[in-house]
Amino acid sequence: EPEVTQTPSHQVTQMGQEVILRCVPISNHLYFYWYRQILGQKVEFLVSFYNNEISEKSEIFDDQFSVERPDGSNFTLKIRSTKLEDSAMYFCASSAWGYTNYGYTFGSGTRLTVV
Amino acid sequence: DQQVKQNSPSLSVQEGRISILNCDYTNSMFDYFLWYKKYPAEGPTFLISISSIKDKNEDGRFTVFLNKSAKHLSLHIVPSQPGDSAVYFCAADPNNTDKLIFGTGTRLQVFP
Numbered sequence: 457e458p459e460v461t462q463t464p465s466h467q468v469t470q471m472g473q474e475v476i477l478r479c480v481p482i483s484n485h486l487y488f489y490w491y492r493q494i495l496g497q498k499v500e501f502l503v504s505f506y507n508n509e510i511s512e513k514s515e516i517f518d519d520q521f522s523v524e525r526p527d528g529s530n531f532t533l534k535i536r537s538t539k540l541e542d543s544a545m546y547f548c549a550s551s552a553w554g555y556t557n558y559g560y561t562f563g564s565g566t567r568l569t570v571v
Numbered sequence: 572d573q574q575v576k577q578n579s580p581s582l583s584v585q586e587g588r589i590s591i592l593n594c595d596y597t598n599s600m601f602d603y604f605l606w607y608k609k610y611p612a613e614g615p616t617f618l619i620s621i622s623s624i625k626d627k628n629e630d631g632r633f634t635v636f637l638n639k640s641a642k643h644l645s646l647h648i649v650p651s652q653p654g655d656s657a658v659y660f661c662a663a664d665p666n667n668t669d670k671l672i673f674g675t676g677t678r679l680q681v682f683p
Binding site: 487489499500511514561562565 | 605607613620673
């Protein structure tokens with residue numbers, strides 16, 4: 457079964473450093489998302505991306521965050537200057553139709569630890 | 572912002588019995604509701620969804636019920652199996668947006 461692949465599975469970074477989280481969505485999917493889950497809290501929407509541009513973003517997704525689809529396969533989330541509170545599990549997801557009622561396919565996540 | 576609430580952090584059920592997971596919401600404009608299952612070290616996996624215009628949707632052992640007047644939905648798993656042990660998230664799709672709003676999850680444990 458096709459899957460969304462995220463790398464690395466765990467990243468430790470120092471506060472103030474830039475990090476790039478990588479995702480390879482399912483190949484024929486056109487809609488891409490990033491969510492995050494701070495330990496013990498709910499899964500939160502960050503951003504959605506379609507046709508090479510952001511279609512929607514949450515208030516969490518401030519100027520420190522950016523997304524990019526640099527080639528035909530990768531979808532990346534960059535955090536420019538990490539803060540302690542950015543420590544969370546970051547999930548990438550993709551969808552063929554962009555209709556959330558069909559459910560997304562999520563990756564296994566990248567655990568980001570900011571020290 | 573507690574638009575989607577799962578008030579039971581955990582549930583323990585014997586194998587073969589029914590598991591009922593509950594979810595409440597506050598926004599009457601939600602278009603669709605979804606249930607996701609999550610195992611440790613994995614991403615959420617889509618289980619089943621229901622449109623706001625329906626009151627029941629069934630897929631194998633999983634049935635979701637929606638009570639719009641009470642702003643409440645529930646996921647029934649019958650019969651429960653040990654492999655169902657996971658965290659279950661309720662999620663809602665606000666109309667005309669591109670995102671899901673998740674609840675905090677309920678950890679289901681199915682014991683033999």
